[in-house]
Amino acid sequence: MPDTPSASPSPSSSPSPSSSPASSPTSPPSPVTGPGDAPPPPSGTGPHTGRPAAQPGPWTAVPRTETWLTRIRQSPSGPIPVAALWSALATGVLSALLLGDGLGVNLLIVAVPATLAAYFAALAAGRRVRPWTVVWGIGGLALLVVPALRDAGWPTFLAVVSAVALASLALHGSRSWRGILFAPFGLLHSIGPGLRWGWRGLRERAGGSHGRVAPALRTTAVAVGLLVVFGALFAGADAAFADLLGSLAPDVSVTDGPWRFILFALGLTGALAAARTAAAPLRWDRLRARPGRPRARMEWALPLIVLNLLFAVFNAVQLTVLFGGYDKVLSETGLTYAEYARQGFWQLLWATLLTLAVIGLALRWAPREGARDRTLVRSVLGTLCLLTLVVVASALRRMDLYVDAYGLTRLRVSVAAVELWLGFVIVLIMAAGALGARRARLPLPLPRAVAVSAAAGVLAFGLLSPDALVAERNVQRYEETGKIDVGYLDGLSADAVPALDRLPEPLRSCALRDIASDLDAAETPWYALSRGEARAQSILAKRGVSLQGYACTPGIDGERGDEFGDDGGGSSNY
Structure with missing residues (x-):
């Protein structure tokens, strides 16, 4: 019923002969209420008394206001x-x-x-x-x-x-x-x-x-x-x-x-x-987010065009460096070859992350009602994505140069993998913009594509065995230059044993001593034993680890210091 009936009876509401015997002819009838109606006000209240009508209590059956949680929540059938x-x-x-x-x-x-x-x-x-x-x-x-x-x-x-x-x-x-x-x-x-x-x-x-x-x-x-x-x-x-x-x-x-x-x-x-x-x-x-208020064309496009120009100038310098201009750049900056490679990687990583945030905000505020607006959005953001891919390539090149100078570590391989994945996400954004994923209903929309790429990246990262990759790269570097940081390598997992087993003694035993002690101390059952641990146990059972007559020191090769970092911290630093 749309309205709540008053307490005073009306002629049309008087009891009929067919009404229930419990109904009293001298008392007003109880109004009929539906599941969404409020109960009638108690006697002595209402518009005829001059006082405000009683408000529904907290447990009164009134129309429920839908919240975001009630909108998405379900109950088992x-x-x-x-x-x-x-x-x-x-x-x-x-x-x-x-x-x-x-x-x-x-x-x-x-x-x-x-x-x-x-x-x-x-x-x-x-x-x-x-x-x-x-x-x-x-x-x-x-x-x-x-x-x-x-x-x-x-x-x-x-x-x-x-x-x-x-x-x-x-x-x-x-x-x-x-x-x-x-x-x-x-x-x-x-x-x-x-x-x-x-x-x-x-x-x-x-x-x-x-x-x-x-x-x-x-x-x-x-x-x-x-x-x-x-x-x-x-x-x-x-x-x-x-x-x-x-x-x-x-x-x-x-x-x-x-x-x-x-x-x-x-x-x-x-x-x-x-x-x-x-x-x-x-x-x-x-859940639906409130759409962003479209901005004027110049209000959003001009800052992005200026940002594109900045990216273009930076990338021009990077391309000059990549094509052999290191000597000139290093002579002007006063940095060493490895310092120049190390200096900008983190800044370029953050630049990539901030670019993704800028693209997200621009897609929220940029108008796309007309064909000209949509073309402008795709042109400006597509150019920004292309220039960002050059920044990603520059960051990965810097990491490669830094690894050549100081060796590979867990942190370095991890951040390089993240940078590579961010570059792939930018490619997915470009593909979604070019093909019109929202309108064409592609089989792989952008949110799911990013989730698939992240899961595939984590799976590839684990199957690649990063500890084995770190050990392999450092052993190769030792074979080429005679430099190695045993103090860092002995903290790797059993996945690194096959590569470290190629080192000559006593470097081999110094690099494997902590790994061997961990494997000997743990009597791991079959269901908790990884393939990397089983392989390491097999290798160590054949050759063992012996440090008799020799004490391992962090700089065992005599090359610790500036060769591993400008702060003398070795490859265990970034």
């Missing part, structure tokens, strides 16, 4: 499926048994039941598996191959974080910039609701008439008990079987109980959160 519940439980058990000894192929093993939990929940909710869901899911699982192959911690960390991000995209099905960026937060949002959803489903099935959960738990307990009893008997009867069983079964002790319980809780919580997200994801793509 039903209870958690039994298959998803068992898959989440399997994820928790495998996490407790396998993740306590390190990271390797065990991450892939744990990810399988977690993926199944999300799949069963999405299937029960009526969601279809789309091509992009498969792309994100396979990409996330592929990233988890990196810990199984490489021992270095930093590529493993990037791969695991990127795998979680791709899993979030697979669960949400996002396609816009907001969906790509905020999808991991949607997975975090589902932690609490996922636990409650799983607990309600467990209670409903445990207390139902069929009682399927309790018999399944009893069956599982009986099977585990039989395996433990007869496995112990067979292990005591045959030493070879005992060795095989010991190498395959996780080593679980009573002292590890709290840590294993934490891993179980984390695995179960993560699987339930993934299942809850798959059943009712946050629809980030429903």
Whole structure:
């Protein structure tokens, strides 16, 4: 009803003979209200009393104002499926048994039941598996191959974080910039609701008439008990079987109980959160940003044209240097060859990042209603992108010169990889502008293309084995110049062992001593052992490490100092 009826009765509202016997002929009838109507004001209020009508209370059923969270939030259409519940439980058990000894192929093993939990929940909710869901899911699982192959911690960390991000995209099905960026937060949002959803489903099935959960738990307990009893008997009867069983079964002790319980809780919580997200994801793509107010043509175009001129002058100098003008430039600046290469890399990296921000702001404010405006936007921003690619090439050339002078380090290979990826993002922006991705609905729109390129870059970075690349480049430099920083190389991971094994003694043993001690001290089971660690153990088992009669020092080659940095800090500095 559009209006709230008053407390005084009207002739048309008097009770009829067919009304309920409970209705009193002397009292006014209760007005009929719909689900969106406010209740009538109490007696003694309203326009006839001279006082303001009572306002609705905080719990009154009034029309609800939609917020951004209610716009994107959903609820599961039903209870958690039994298959998803068992898959989440399997994820928790495998996490407790396998993740306590390190990271390797065990991450892939744990990810399988977690993926199944999300799949069963999405299937029960009526969601279809789309091509992009498969792309994100396979990409996330592929990233988890990196810990199984490489021992270095930093590529493993990037791969695991990127795998979680791709899993979030697979669960949400996002396609816009907001969906790509905020999808991991949607997975975090589902932690609490996922636990409650799983607990309600467990209670409903445990207390139902069929009682399927309790018999399944009893069956599982009986099977585990039989395996433990007869496995112990067979292990005591045959030493070879005992060795095989010991190498395959996780080593679980009573002292590890709290840590294993934490891993179980984390695995179960993560699987339930993934299942809850798959059943009712946050629809980030429903969020709409307020469009920017178009600026006058000269107001936005003139600053960008001036910026293009500045880029053109800078790139002209860079091209002169790249084509052999170093001697003149160095004589005028008073810098050494390596100092000139080192000086500008970070500035050029920041220039690339700021250029991307400038392009984003220009696309928000530049008018594109008419054909002339769209042509101007593409021309100015396309020129800026082309000039920025020259800046990227100059930065990478400077890094190459600096590595030739000082050697390769983890930081240098990392920032060079980031600069290379930023250059690829600029190419994607140029392609989107040239082909009109928004209007032509290309198969690979820009937000998804950037996400795919980032995931592919992280995967390639991990498979490339940066620690092995650092060791290989420094060994080659030693073979050419006789200069090497052993104090930095002995801090690399086991991935560097094959390259460092080519060094002559005592450089070889000095570079491998810390790696060998870490490998000897860790009795890593098969599921937490990476391929890099296994290969390093095989190499060190054949030749070993011996430092008898020799004490390793940081500058063992006698070439430490200015050759490794203008501050004498060695290659461990930038």
